[in-house]
Amino acid sequence: MLSIIRALWDVFLHAFRKRVTIQYPEQKAYLAARYRGRIILSRDPEGEERCVACYLCAVACPVDCIALQATEDPTGRRYPEFFRINFSRCIFCGYCEEACPTYAIQLTPDVEMGEYNRQNMVYEKEHLLIDGPGKYPDYNFWRVAGVKIGGKDKGEAEREAPPTDLRSLLP
Amino acid sequence: MISPYPAITLIVVLIGALTIAGGLVWAERRLLALWQDRYGPNRVGPFGLMQTLADMIKLFFKEDWIPPFADKWVFIMAPAIVMFTVLMSFVVVPFAPGMIISDLNIAVLFFLAMSSLGVYSTVLAGWASDNKYALLGGMRAAAQMLSYEVFMGLSLMGTVLLAGSFDLVDIVNAQRHMWFVVPQFLGFVLFMIAGIAETRRLPFDLPESESELVAGYHSEYSGMKFGMFFVGEYIGILLISSMITVLFFGGWQGPVLPGIVWYFIKTFFFLGFFILLRAALPRPRFDQLMSWGWKLMLPLALANLLVTGAVKLAFFS
Numbered sequence: 001m002l003s004i005i006r007a008l009w010d011v012f013l014h015a016f017r018k019r020v021t022i023q024y025p026e027q028k029a030y031l032a033a034r035y036r037g038r039i040i041l042s043r044d045p046e047g048e049e050r051c052v053a054c055y056l057c058a059v060a061c062p063v064d065c066i067a068l069q070a071t072e073d074p075t076g077r078r079y080p081e082f083f084r085i086n087f088s089r090c091i092f093c094g095y096c097e098e099a100c101p102t103y104a105i106q107l108t109p110d111v112e113m114g115e116y117n118r119q120n121m122v123y124e125k126e127h128l129l130i131d132g133p134g135k136y137p138d139y140n141f142w143r144v145a146g147v148k149i150g151g152k153d154k155g156e157a158e159r160e161a162p163p164t165d166l167r168s169l170l171p
Numbered sequence: 172m173i174s175p176y177p178a179i180t181l182i183v184v185l186i187g188a189l190t191i192a193g194g195l196v197w198a199e200r201r202l203l204a205l206w207q208d209r210y211g212p213n214r215v216g217p218f219g220l221m222q223t224l225a226d227m228i229k230l231f232f233k234e235d236w237i238p239p240f241a242d243k244w245v246f247i248m249a250p251a252i253v254m255f256t257v258l259m260s261f262v263v264v265p266f267a268p269g270m271i272i273s274d275l276n277i278a279v280l281f282f283l284a285m286s287s288l289g290v291y292s293t294v295l296a297g298w299a300s301d302n303k304y305a306l307l308g309g310m311r312a313a314a315q316m317l318s319y320e321v322f323m324g325l326s327l328m329g330t331v332l333l334a335g336s337f338d339l340v341d342i343v344n345a346q347r348h349m350w351f352v353v354p355q356f357l358g359f360v361l362f363m364i365a366g367i368a369e370t371r372r373l374p375f376d377l378p379e380s381e382s383e384l385v386a387g388y389h390s391e392y393s394g395m396k397f398g399m400f401f402v403g404e405y406i407g408i409l410l411i412s413s414m415i416t417v418l419f420f421g422g423w424q425g426p427v428l429p430g431i432v433w434y435f436i437k438t439f440f441f442l443g444f445f446i447l448l449r450a451a452l453p454r455p456r457f458d459q460l461m462s463w464g465w466k467l468m469l470p471l472a473l474a475n476l477l478v479t480g481a482v483k484l485a486f487f488s
Contacts, residue, residue, distance in 0.1 A: 004452060011451035014206045021210045 031109035042134035050104035057096035065089035075150020088121035102141035192405035235394035242299040249296035250399035267430035278339040297388035308387025312378035318464040322472035323365035329358040343422035366411035374452040412441035
């Protein structure tokens with residue numbers, strides 16, 4: 001009996017507590033920098049696309065919401081011909097970001113993506129690409145990879161020795 | 172004293188009761204939210220006041236479905252009975268001097284009779300639905316409401332003895348010098364508990380108990396038929412709060428302010444208390460509910476009646 005009265009009193013005292021509700025449209029919840037929200041494609045510090053169209057994100061995606069087609073520019077640099085994410089399927093698991101070898105695909109703390117038309121949930125490359133490098137400002141895949149592209153020959157990457165001239169080893 | 176304009180009073184009471192019941196739905200949600208550190212509905216209109224109106228419009232446009240296996244006419248009658256009995260009880264409630272629809276000399280008995288009839292709505296709803304959960308809910312409602320009916324009547328007999336009348340106006344007038352809650356505190360507590368059980372409110376909402384019985388006796392109801400049960404429940408709370416005010420807290424009696432204002436202040440206090448009970452207390456087991464009713468509340472009510480009668484006979488006769 002006393003416990004019932006005590007419970008009533010304790011609950012009544014909650015009337016003077018601060019309310020925990022965040023009044024959403026006017027008041028936004030804090031989303032951490034590593035929050036898994038809207039997916040973007042970033043660019044390297046030189047302003048070029050980071051994505052090398054390796055398909056690893058599309059393979060890692062558990063709901064198959066990523067579609068892309070690889071192609072190469074005249075200098076041998078790979079990039080996606082198209083890159084499409086269907087956000088009405090995406091579950092924001094972040095596996096694509098984990099799989100990405102070039103830090104190109106990244107998840108951002110933005111969740112306000114509601115649409116009236118389902119087709120508008122399909123984002124093409126021009127919707128996904130941002131102008132900056134995202135979470136990794138200094139990383140440039142092509143400057144550390146030992147692959148030859150236009151303007152950078154083999155052995156010219158950072159922390160890379162020039163390739164051994166096999167002919168010099170001949171007896 | 173009979174109201175000079177009973178028809179006007181009737182319309183005012185009818186509209187007032189339904190409006191307050193609608194407002195209560197909003198008030199309950201806001202108060203529950205307050206006690207759970209939330210806001211509750213605060214978007215539709217100022218402070219969310221239009222929420223009930225929006226819900227009602229939505230309910231009206233819902234499909235009013237009668238299950239093909241249900242007993243059709245009983246199924247339709249059941250929600251009407253709950254509204255009918257609860258609204259009929261308001262006939263005898265004295266809101267202010269002269270503001271009463273019908274000043275019956277057996278008002279307390281009339282109130283008890285109407286609340287007994289109210290049992291039919293839940294039982295018939297549970298029976299007519301032809302659904303095991305609804306039937307279980309209806310059976311629980313029958314057992315619970317009949318058990319608590321017994322000592323609800325007995326707990327009131329103390330006040331009737333003190334006032335020497337079954338007439339609610341006489342009972343209010345008899346409380347001019349002292350509210351009956353002071354000599355009849357036990358009766359007040361018992362009546363309150365019985366009132367919660369009668370209106371099937373938490374913590375005694377076992378006929379509904381959504382965690383076990385889907386929605387109990389109104390599982391199969393949709394649209395405005397469900398709305399009738401819903402509104403009936405809230406008018407029931409309003410009625411029980413009114414009766415507590417009238418029987419134990421001096422009705423319209425109070426200094427300075429006009430009678431109707433005092434009546435509303437007291438009634439709303441108990442409405443708030445009903446909602447606090449819902450916010451704070453868990454639901455008992457059904458066997459606990461029954462054993463409290465018969466083994467604790469009924470003997471207490473009898474003892475209260477016995478002592479009140481003895482004191483009355485020894486000192487005031």
